[in-house]
Amino acid sequence: METIHPIQPLTGTGTKPKRKRSIIDCDLHLAPLRGGYQALKPYMSRYYREQIETWGPRVPGQIGMYNNGGTNGTMRDHKMPPGDETVALDYIRSNLLDKYQIDYGIITGMDYGINTIPDTDYAAAVCSACNDYTIEHVLAKEPRLKASIMIPKQDSELSAKEINRVASHPGFVQVIVSNGAEKPYGHRRYYPIYEACVRHNLPFAIHVSMEGIGINPPPTGAGYVSHYAEYRLARAGIMMTHLASFIYEGVFELFPTLKVVMIEAGMMWIAPALWRMDQDWKALRHNTPWVKKLPSEYYREHVRVTSQPIELPAKPEMFLPMLEAIHADPCLMFASDYPHWDFDSPALAFPKMPDPLWERIFYTNAAELYGLPQRGAAKGGND
């Protein structure tokens, strides 16, 4: 049980982050799939190659449902020149990695739409092709970039098979799925995936996307929302569902070394969710006796959260207490979401923070989670 004690003074000891200190960025997107799935075809069987030639990728996207921000979802000044993967990598090097002194950037998936299609075998073929493409065209070419294993989560056995197939590549640092899901991720149907994650010491990452799309149910318990701004809130609600599901289904008791990463659903909502769950656990734990600890303890030990898009409290004085309430010290990891419209600049996204907390959020937490070298050990590190 957590001891209630006064808020530690987090203000007053802070220094402004040094602009030149290097960081880890835990959510960035490389979009080399321009031109449909053409780039994936070399990694697929003739059966699916011919399907793609005839029908195109036949994978749903969110843009058909909801507007996004910026220009088709990206920053207005994101103008990647035409060309192949080499061009894309050069662009991201100069516009993100070098510009912001990023030691490591975690690429978070390529096309979550594949998690929403009813044809599970096709989903498996696309995920394999994405992973092979990533090995050859990203991981082999830019050691600062690390990647996420895409899985056909429609079938947990096939997913485990895919994890087992590629997990030995050191460039893959986690398994990734979309936030939109047929069932909350604590459900036993997913356990073969977690067995594979634990076997290979890979976190299971959930990235907002595809809520209410394809085979997923409507994005809220009141059905479909009308506008993108509502959709953004709904996504936090779904991530909250997954968080509660992991805890109350007892997943962290069954898989004591499993780590879960919640990406791009915001972060401040976690505080009242933990308060609610801790109180309810005290009153209702006879319903779920396999949940042996306070929900906030499971969260603190097993869950990591990326920062973007940050909810900034209306009163700036609330920022640090809220960071503490979401256990930012061990749990929060900076993410930019480059090149999306709501990109959080490492230099501007966070207000002034105490130096040790800054260090954990911008480097140490991610380095520990992903098994990356500590600051300074990395080739090209600036500090």
Place this chain on the structure above:
Amino acid sequence: METIHPIQPLTGTGTKPKRKRSIIDCDLHLAPLRGGYQALKPYMSRYYREQIETWGPRVPGQIGMYNNGGTNGTMRDHKMPPGDETVALDYIRSNLLDKYQIDYGIITGMDYGINTIPDTDYAAAVCSACNDYTIEHVLAKEPRLKASIMIPKQDSELSAKEINRVASHPGFVQVIVSNGAEKPYGHRRYYPIYEACVRHNLPFAIHVSMEGIGINPPPTGAGYVSHYAEYRLARAGIMMTHLASFIYEGVFELFPTLKVVMIEAGMMWIAPALWRMDQDWKALRHNTPWVKKLPSEYYREHVRVTSQPIELPAKPEMFLPMLEAIHADPCLMFASDYPHWDFDSPALAFPKMPDPLWERIFYTNAAELYGLPQRGAAKGGND
């Protein structure tokens, strides 16, 4: 636009609430429908009376889906003796109204299950019967109790008709629906209901219940959760959906005098939801140009929130800043949820608060919303 300024010092000026000071309780349940719908039959046509005799109420309930707390959902020491409505009223007088010096108690609906059935005409008949029963057996007998108009929300025109039929009775102080819904409540299909609410100056109240039940979609964007504790979190997510829907659909621009009451979904989650919406409005308001103000401004002006079940921050020092972040001063109203298992005692539920804030939460906000006399003007008021 809201000006960002330092947190006002809320501590240091507080006094402990006087135990003898009277209050308004904004969420209490009288369950006179023991024995199925037998008590409603006198208010229904022979057609439905005979259906109830043959089939019973045929209304789904949550208990069939999820466990609750306490003893079948009520406090363990809630032991209402057998008998008719007179017995029930006497019991609630001595165990709630007199015991806690409650000047007014707002009865919040009778059976939300009626909001989830596909037979809309039957729903309309039951709602009318509930309202007539309430007039005769509750409002006529206990002036401290006020009630909520039940409507067949499956059909907004029928709902408006029912509101128009009974709204002139002074004992009805709001219109009520379940949180579980086919569509978010900002949707235009509901506008005839809001026209009727505004016409009769009645708030539109949403009470958690029936999420994922009957004709409603699954309770989360990831489908059905497994346990009641997860369900409680999901309910907050759905209430958040409704809040965002009212704001982004522009309902408060169309109905500038409409008030919405969010009942029993918790309250602290509102703070990060407002932070998120205010930020997103700045970045995305070109998508919804009819939303002319910051979402938090609409919330502050149009939305009222009942307190139970309170999420208590892990650090007590966070309580008052969080109350300020959810605009408790104008928006929060105390509720006990009597006689449910997670009953919040007026004497114990809240930590020490400054007196003016206590007064708004425990009396003034509800008195203003529901047009009830200010403290002391009520017969039997203790202060």
